[in-house]
Amino acid sequence: xxxxxxxxxxxxxxxxxxxxxxxxxxxxxxxxxxxxxxxxxxxxxxxxxxxxxxxxxxxxxxxxxxxxxxxxxxxxxxxxxxxxxxxxxxxxxxxxxxxxxxxxxxxxxxxxxxxxxxxxxxxxxxxxxxxxxxxxxxxxxxxxxxxxxxxxxxxxxxxxxxxxxxxxxxxxxxxxxxxxxxxxxxxxxxxxxxxxxxxxxxxxxxxxxxxxxxxxxxxxxxxxxxxxxxxxxxxxxxxxxxxxxxxxxxxxxxxxxxxxxxxxxxxxxxxxxxxxxxxxxxxxxxxxxxxxxxxxxxxxxxxxxxxxxxxxxxxxxxxxxxxxxxxxxxxxxxxxxxxxxxxxxxxxxxxxx
Amino acid sequence: xxxxxxxxxxxxxxxxxxxxxxxxxxxxxxxxxxxxxxxxxxxxxxxxxxxxxxxxxxxxxxxxxxxxxxxxxxxxxxxxxxxxxxxxxxxxxxxxxxxxxxxxxxxxxxxxxxxxxxxxxxxxxxxxxxxxxxxxxxxxxxxxxxxxxxxxxxxxxxxxxxxxxxxxxxxxxxxxxxxxxxxxxxxxxxxxxxxxxxxxxxxxxxxxxxxxxxxxxxxxxxxxxxxxxxxxxxxxxxxxxxxxxxxxxxxxxxxxxxxxxxxxxxxxxxxxxxxxxxxxxxxxxxxxxxxxxxxxxxxxxxxxxxxxxxxxxxxxxxxxxxxxxxxxxxxxxxxxxxxxxxxxxxxxxxxxx
Numbered sequence: 001x002x003x004x005x006x007x008x009x010x011x012x013x014x015x016x017x018x019x020x021x022x023x024x025x026x027x028x029x030x031x032x033x034x035x036x037x038x039x040x041x042x043x044x045x046x047x048x049x050x051x052x053x054x055x056x057x058x059x060x061x062x063x064x065x066x067x068x069x070x071x072x073x074x075x076x077x078x079x080x081x082x083x084x085x086x087x088x089x090x091x092x093x094x095x096x097x098x099x100x101x102x103x104x105x106x107x108x109x110x111x112x113x114x115x116x117x118x119x120x121x122x123x124x125x126x127x128x129x130x131x132x133x134x135x136x137x138x139x140x141x142x143x144x145x146x147x148x149x150x151x152x153x154x155x156x157x158x159x160x161x162x163x164x165x166x167x168x169x170x171x172x173x174x175x176x177x178x179x180x181x182x183x184x185x186x187x188x189x190x191x192x193x194x195x196x197x198x199x200x201x202x203x204x205x206x207x208x209x210x211x212x213x214x215x216x217x218x219x220x221x222x223x224x225x226x227x228x229x230x231x232x233x234x235x236x237x238x239x240x241x242x243x244x245x246x247x248x249x250x251x252x253x254x255x256x257x258x259x260x261x262x263x264x265x266x267x268x269x270x271x272x273x274x275x276x277x278x279x280x281x282x283x284x285x286x287x288x289x290x291x292x293x294x295x296x297x298x299x300x301x302x303x304x305x306x307x308x309x310x311x312x313x314x315x316x317x318x319x320x321x322x323x324x325x326x327x328x329x330x331x332x333x334x335x336x337x338x339x340x341x342x343x344x345x346x347x348x349x350x351x352x353x
Numbered sequence: 354x355x356x357x358x359x360x361x362x363x364x365x366x367x368x369x370x371x372x373x374x375x376x377x378x379x380x381x382x383x384x385x386x387x388x389x390x391x392x393x394x395x396x397x398x399x400x401x402x403x404x405x406x407x408x409x410x411x412x413x414x415x416x417x418x419x420x421x422x423x424x425x426x427x428x429x430x431x432x433x434x435x436x437x438x439x440x441x442x443x444x445x446x447x448x449x450x451x452x453x454x455x456x457x458x459x460x461x462x463x464x465x466x467x468x469x470x471x472x473x474x475x476x477x478x479x480x481x482x483x484x485x486x487x488x489x490x491x492x493x494x495x496x497x498x499x500x501x502x503x504x505x506x507x508x509x510x511x512x513x514x515x516x517x518x519x520x521x522x523x524x525x526x527x528x529x530x531x532x533x534x535x536x537x538x539x540x541x542x543x544x545x546x547x548x549x550x551x552x553x554x555x556x557x558x559x560x561x562x563x564x565x566x567x568x569x570x571x572x573x574x575x576x577x578x579x580x581x582x583x584x585x586x587x588x589x590x591x592x593x594x595x596x597x598x599x600x601x602x603x604x605x606x607x608x609x610x611x612x613x614x615x616x617x618x619x620x621x622x623x624x625x626x627x628x629x630x631x632x633x634x635x636x637x638x639x640x641x642x643x644x645x646x647x648x649x650x651x652x653x654x655x656x657x658x659x660x661x662x663x664x665x666x667x668x669x670x671x672x673x674x675x676x677x678x679x680x681x682x683x684x685x686x687x688x689x690x691x692x693x694x695x696x697x698x699x700x701x702x703x704x705x706x
Binding site: 046047048049051053056059060061062063064065066068070079081083084085086088091092094095096097099100101102103109110111112113114115116117119122123124125126127128129130131132145146147148149257258259260261263280281283287288289290291292293294296297300304305308311312313315317334 | 399400401402404406409412413414415416417418419421423432434436437438439441444445447448449450452453454455456462463464465466467468469470472475476477478479480481482483484485498499500501502610611612613614616633634636640641642643644645646647649650653657658661664665666668670687
């Protein structure tokens with residue numbers, strides 16, 4: 001989810017409990033920054049005056065965000081609101097007398113309350129894009145998702161021609177492999193042109209918080225677009241990535257294999273074979289079962305059957321603005337699946353036959 | 354995650370955008386309840402006075418919760434704090450003049466602020482368990498997770514004896530299948546003893562919000578503990594579940610197959626074969642690639658290879674308090690994987706060789 005990613009970058013490093021020191025320091029820094037800003041804020045005493053809500057374009061109760069399409073005067077605006085995480089260095093203040101609580105339920109040893117925290121402990125992060133273009137509004141509007149069961153036949157007929165027609169530029173990947181870019185970020189390299197790879201931190205990782213460790217192995221070999229292209233000839237490459245990748249992460253970061261998720265995306269976000277390494281504690285939507293293929297499974301499936309990934313139906317999720325969704329729609333793939341998200345009250349179907 | 358589940362039950366129905374009417378009604382009801390409670394609250398003017406924080410036992414920046422182990426006088430207490438979702442029926446109030454904002458960044462059309470919402474729009478849900486037992490504290494304390502790669506051999510040697518020794522009671526499942534319990538909840542039944550199943554809503558679903566649709570198909574046949582037991586003889590059963598299950602959900606709820614995730618857990622939460630049906634919009638940790646096996650994949654893998662699920666290494670995640678974790682530890686499975694989550698600064702390993 002692109003919009004969330006934007007908001008999430010700031011907090012992927014707070015997934016675990018081993019961060020108390022850093023969190024405290026950050027909190028202190030933030031406190032100072034906030035104090036600096038306070039005078040300015042008082043002067044301006046800004047509000048959302050003039051913003052009129054046109055529509056709720058996305059919301060998420062689990063992650064506590066709310067995206068709004070607004071008008072300010074005659075201009076479009078996007079307002080992204082997200083509750084902030086608790087600051088675990090401020091627990092004493094959170095439970096201080098300045099927090100009022102109102103009991104909502106009591107049963108034996110269990111009590112529930114609504115708590116009202118002091119404002120400085122309960123800010124909401126707000127991002128405003130104004131004036132916002134149609135594209136901005138689209139970007140932050142929840143997109144409908146669909147499941148595609150891509151058979152071998154559909155791959156040849158729809159997906160492959162799309163990949164060949166677009167031949168997406170992977171120049172930036174070649175720049176990394178040839179060390180023209182990001183050479184200082186490389187954690188490990190096996191330089192064999194057929195069975196080698198480069199291991200480097202993913203841009204989403206801050207490089208520090210081990211609970212959100214995220215690295216990518218990018219293969220040196222060109223022309224491997226995805227798992228669809230893999231067969232027995234690639235087992236040495238895949239085994240190198242699995243073994244050397246895990247060993248390096250253990251030696252370099254002290255994270256053992258039993259704490260790693262190692263997987264390949266299908267569809268991938270770029271069509272040059274790469275493998276994801278995550279700490280098991282990282283919460284990532286990219287680890288869903290309709291996208292992530294565990295590297296050990298890929299290796300074992302190919303060992304069982306050389307053409308496993310050419311023959312197999314692969315299931316993945318597309319969003320309504322994805323080119324692939326449109327192509328499958330044009331192909332008539334969704335014709336048998338009329339979309340209707342309201343309860344069909346006048347259904348003639350008799351349940352529990 | 355058990356602790357989260359408890360907190361989440363109240364909000365699994367707010368995953369999508371098709372709920373505006375219901376949300377508004379709910380909000381009104383809540384408003385009335387809150388007004389009723391206000392006098393009482395004013396009388397009591399309760400705070401967390403007397404609570405001393407001993408430890409942060411769990412926190413999550415993405416879901417915005419913080420679990421604390423506290424002492425109140427001489428008693429242990431668990432305090433669970435969670436930010437509440439935005440109420441999308443109150444957008445006008447959220448952007449009203451009562452919300453003050455402080456600019457933190459400005460770049461071209463992009464502005465970020467910290468917003469301070471009126472207290473009544475920014476409550477925090479607090480649950481207090483007091484006095485709390487050791488068991489309560491354990492339940493809400495973050496557990497370490499580990500990846501197990503269960504080979505066919507390890508299944509026979511460690512996992513199967515554990516299942517056979519404990520022979521977990523599935524009497525409650527038989528009660529459903531024999532219609533002694535929950536008969537009124539059955540959505541569909543194919544009553545064939547070998548290839549039939551019962552489809553009913555999962556307890557986690559409110560039965561209304563289609564974006565969080567969650568049903569389970571429970572097979573009539575006894576003795577199928579998990580995917581490990583499946584082979585070609587079960588294809589008619591699996592195909593019935595896939596086809597009839599999806600058809601019924603389309604007819605009954607108007608949700609087409611292209612909006613469904615249909616999968617089997619390994620390890621499952623109970624050892625009588627069952628299949629999960631989710632709306633694609635439901636965010637569920639149970640859909641991780643190291644737990645969810647798509648039913649279409651299971652069917653196709655068995656079609657390719659009768660003994661696929663007896664031969665295959667299956668990867669899953671265990672937590673430190675799981676019996677299986679302990680058994681694999683006793684087996685020496687984790688011996689090669691020393692656990693160390695701090696940066697190994699004095700590592701002798703030379704990166705980027």
